[in-house]
Amino acid sequence: MANLFLFDGTGLVYRAFYAIDQSLKTSTGKHTNAVYGIAKMLIKFFKEHININKDACAFVLDSKGGSQKRKELLIEYKANRPETPKLIIEQLPYIEEFVESFGLRVLKLMGYEADDIIATLAKKFYDDFEQINIITGDKDLLQLVDDKIFVWRIERGITDLVLYDKSKVYEKYGIYPYQFADYLSLVGDQIDNIPGVKGIGKKTATSLLKKYGSLDNVIKNKKLLTNKLQKLLENSKENLTLSRELVELIYDVPLNLKAEDLIYKGYNQKKLLQVLKNFEFSSIIKELNLQEEFEKEYIVVDNLKKLEKLQDEIKKMKVFSIDTETTSLEPYSAKLVGISVATKEGKAYYIPVSHVNGKNFEKKYVLKFLKEILESGEFNIVGQNLKFDYKIFKLFGIDPHPPYFDTMVAAYLLNPDERKYNLEELSLKFLGYKMISFDELVDGSVPLFGNDFSFVPIEKAAEYSCEDADITFRLFHILSKHISEVKDLFYNIEMPLINVLAQMELNGVYFDLDYLKILSEKYEQRMRRLEEKIYEISGERFNINSSKQVAEVLFNKLKLPSIKKTSTGRDSTNAEVLEELAKEYEIAQLLLEHRKYQKLKSTYIDSIPNSVNDITKRVHSSFHQTGTATGRLSSSEPNLQNLPTRTEEGREIRKAVKPQFEDWYIVGADYSQIELRILAHMSGDEKLLEAFKNNYDIHTITAANIFNISELMVTEDMRRIGKMVNFAIIYGISPYGLSKRIGLNVNETKKIIDSYFKYYNGVFDFIKQTVEFAKKNGFVKTLFGRKRYIPQLRSKNVRQEGERIAINTPIQGTAADIIKIAMINIHNELLRRKLKTKMILQVHDELVFEVPKEELEIVKEIIVDKMENSVKLKVPLKVDLYEGKEWE
Incomplete structure (x- = not known):
């Protein structure tokens, strides 16, 4: 005999909403955390408990307006409940869409609550099923539990269920399920405005029901109670009757349903996949092993005629995606094995270059073809993580035109808080398509030596590589529609930067x-x-x-x-x-x-x-555009951005960075107080603006005002504190945090911060407005439109951290964007003048170069000019320049 499963959808939605990070959203801005939580709950539960084509199920929701009958009894019923969060209301239609696509019947009826529909279904179909199971986060439905009806309560997270039978209810509450309505009538519910009996709490209610069995028996035996209890019951006679009517479930909701209408028949894979793609739930698509099917034509280019055909298609389409296959991820030791090019969705070409077995295309023709299409500037170059491909091309003497579209960077800009931007993840997320993995490609059938791609047979390599180019091309069409809000940032900063970073990584650093x-x-x-x-x-x-x-x-x-x-x-x-x-x-x-x-x-x-690379004798770190939520570049393998700077020991280590060749110099350029200058620009604070326009010592000015003395009396120690305070404000530091830094007590640092804001009142207003904007909208922006979402602001536990992020991100993110612009402009100028100088490092607000002696003066002029004029602010940007035989 089958079982019936009734899901208290309303309760579960609230549970999911508060359990899952509320910043979860699609690239188009749809919030989906509650949808995701519901999906995870249902999938786990159905895998473990539901028999398809046998068991019956329903997902039950409250109707808008709630219970009409109870509001007629008490107009203030549930009036104390906080307003439903807008993000829940926004997601309710999405949740219904998902649940229905999952094959589950959604039930709701105007004027009734989900609990009443569940109670009605349990009574109506009591004899049709072996067991009736109710899945909820609420305790009110425990009153239904009997020998046949069980409640599964979510008590931790979103999938940790506790099964309540009669004995479990008694163990937890000290009463039996049939006593639950009486119990709720006695204790009332402040949130739902159920009055109960004033003065009777949980312990007293439990002991009364244990002794007398029911509320009716308590009232019948009222004279046996203490005078105090008699008086409490007498004074609350009307409230008790009302409370009983409010807490009792309704068992006659008009539902025109038969038991067979609820039999679960599974989901339509195509329909569910489409919904999951819309919500960008790549992990769930993967978990359910759903797969989109595409028509595709993948062609191996093994003669000049096919290469010419590919060239003609590129000239006709004016846009193509490209991907390289190599023997290594280390460019200097990598051997080019093949290249794939997609000219439209579903059509891609693979050019084998150096496979161990099979017919390869002669490399000189391939390089000539690549040089023509990559350097011309006539075509829009699309790719995924193009920085790697560009490094390979550069090592073959090809200097590619800046890319038009990198799908990895686009996905990052749309949602900088995601952790994964690899092609396989993006394919599942946006296309619902599971790509061939490298492990599946080799799968023991290819005698690979150290995962050497050149040993993969050409036909298999073509399928794998063309898929990369094809999927990238498809993603380009989707993502390009979504980036309108950040298109200037994307096309004018992030895309040109790829070329710069590729060259900087190839340049490397000599130690x-x-x-x-x-x-x-x-x-x-x-x-x-x-x-x-x-x-x-x-x-x-x-x-x-x-x-x-x-x-x-x-x-x-x-x-x-x-x-x-x-x-x-x-x-x-x-x-x-x-x-x-x-x-x-x-x-x-x-x-x-x-x-x-x-x-x-x-x-x-x-x-x-x-x-250190064996070939170049230099260290080639990787710089990542997608590694931080603020927009700053990050560095790895090794992380050269974390080389310490402000200590004697740090300076000792930096001395190891030297020019590799004689008569070359290290030149460093550091933005002077750029974040404070950006603060002046964004806040419009008159005193900050005046100080920077006139090149005053901002730390001395701040020290003078927080200590209420003249600037002439400011000591070095006071100036040090002034400097710490200036930068602490940018990072939204608390009086407690500042006290730990400068060694004063919290009361003293609070006075210092108050004095700062009294003097720089424009900064105070800016910070206040920025935090208010972030709380209202859930994100902040840099001067160039880069967004960062701040879910911490929605959590009481980490709200202060969220406020600090909201204050700092627009400033730090803008500084990151400015230095990227400077890098692009310097790179282009060095190319235009055909100079030998190498840009070797970017460390937050600092750029480091390796410069031949004969170019020293002209390069210093270029660096200062391009850095100081990268953007026009209300205050001038200043650069501190240094040169020497080592980076120190």
């Missing part, structure tokens, strides 16, 4: 390895001396790298005061704890010093030599 070796030995000696001092103070030798042993020595043996406990209950020895202890105890300071040298040595000094 003096002999110097690093000496520095490593020097740090090793410093660490040993520190270890001996630590052992001397502690009176024993122990493993300094073991937090457990360090805690044992500090807190058990030396009896240092406990500052903070770890999750296991042990005393913490993290940096924050050691910094606090270091104010009084030398051993804590020595441990901090030891950790500092150890980290610098392992992270940079000893690891950088392992990243």
Whole structure:
């Protein structure tokens, strides 16, 4: 016999909405977190519990306006409930669309609540099913539980269900399900405005029902109760009757349904896939193994006639997507194996160049073809992660025209908080199409040596590579429709930057390895001396790298005061704890010093030599456009942006960066106080504008005003505090956070911040308006239209963090956009003048170059001009320039 499953849709929607990150949305801006939560709930539950074509199901929702009968009884019924969040209301039609596409019947009826429809269905079909299961997050439906009816309650997350039978209800609440309505009548419900009996709480209600069995029996035996309880019941006689009517479920909702109408017959794959594509739920498409089917024509180019045909199509279409296949992801050691080009959706060509087996096309003809189409500027070049392909082309002497469209970067700009922008993910998300993975391509049938693509048979390689180009072309058509809001940022900054980054990565950075070796030995000696001092103070030798042993020595043996406990209950020895202890105890300071040298040595000094390329003798880091939500570039393999700058040790490490050739110099250019200048521009604060226009010392001015003294009396220490305050404001730091930085108490730092905002009142207004905008709209923008969504603002626990992000992002993101513009302009000018100078590093507000002596003066002029004039603000941009035989 079949089972009936009734889903309390309204309760589940609320559960999903608050459990899933509310910033989840599609590239077109549809919020989908509740839809996603419902989808995950249903999929898991159906996999584990539902028999297709046997069990019956319904997804039940409240109607707009709620229960007419209860509102007639009490006009204030549920009036205390907070207004339904707009983001839930927005998603309700999407949820219905998903549920119906999943094959599940949606039920709602004007004037009735979901609970009443569920109660009616349970009664109506009681004899038609072996079991009736109700899935809800609410406790009110527990009153239905009996030998045949069970409630599955979601009590944690969105898929963690607890099954309630009669014994479980009693275990949890101390009463039986049939007593639940009586219990609710006695205790009432403040949120739903159910009055109950004033003065009777949960414990008293439970004990009364345990003793007398029912509310009717309690009233019949009222004289046996204490005087106080008698009085409470007497005073609430009308409220008790009303409460009972309000909490009792309705069992006669007019539903014209038969049991067989609810039999679950599964979902239509095509319909469900379309809905999931609309919501961009790539993970669910993958989980359900849904697959879009495309018509496609993939052609292997193995003669000149086919190559000429491809060339003609490109000239006709004026747009194409391109993808390279290589033997390695490291450009200098990579061998070009093949190239795929798509000229329209479903049509792509593969040009084999150096496969081990099969007929390859002669490389010189392929390179000539590539040079013509990539350098001409007549065609729109499309690709996915084109920076890699561009590096390969450049190493073959081809200097591609800046790309027209990179699908990876476009997807990032539309949703910078996503974690994955790889082609396979985007294909599932936007097309519902599962691509051939590399593992599936080889699958033990190809004798690959070290995953060498050249050993893949040409026909299989063509299918795989043409698919990449084809899917990229399809994504281009979808994503190009969505980027209108950020099109200037995309086309004028991010696309030209690809060429710049490709060249900068190929240029690489030269490190003096002999110097690093000496520095490593020097740090090793410093660490040993520190270890001996630590052992001397502690009176024993122990493993300094073991937090457990360090805690044992500090807190058990030396009896240092406990500052903070770890999750296991042990005393913490993290940096924050050691910094606090270091104010009084030398051993804590020595441990901090030891950790500092150890980290610098392992992270940079000893690891950088392992990243040196055997061919170029340089380090080729990767710079990513899609790595941060603010728009800043990030760096990896190795991360050269994190080389420390402000400490003596950091400067020692930076000295290892030198020119590779004699008579070359390192030239560095750093934007001076760019974020403060952007703050002046965006806030329009008159005092900030005046200071920067007249080239005043902004840190001295700030110090003078927060300490209420003349600028002439400002000491170096006061100026240091003024500087910290200026930058702390940009990062939305709290008085507590500032107190930790400058060593004053919280009351003092609060006064300092208040003084700052009193003087720079335009900044105060700007910050206030920015946070208000972010709270209302859920995002902030840079000067160039880059968006960042801030879900933290919707959570009480991390709202302060959200406000800090809202304050900082427009400023930091604008600074990131400005330096990108400068990089593009400098790169283009160096090309135009055919100079040898290499741009080798970008570190946030700083650019680093390797410059031959004869170009030194002209290159410095170019750098300053292009950086200071990259954008026109209300205040001038200033650049600090330095040069030398090392980066320091």
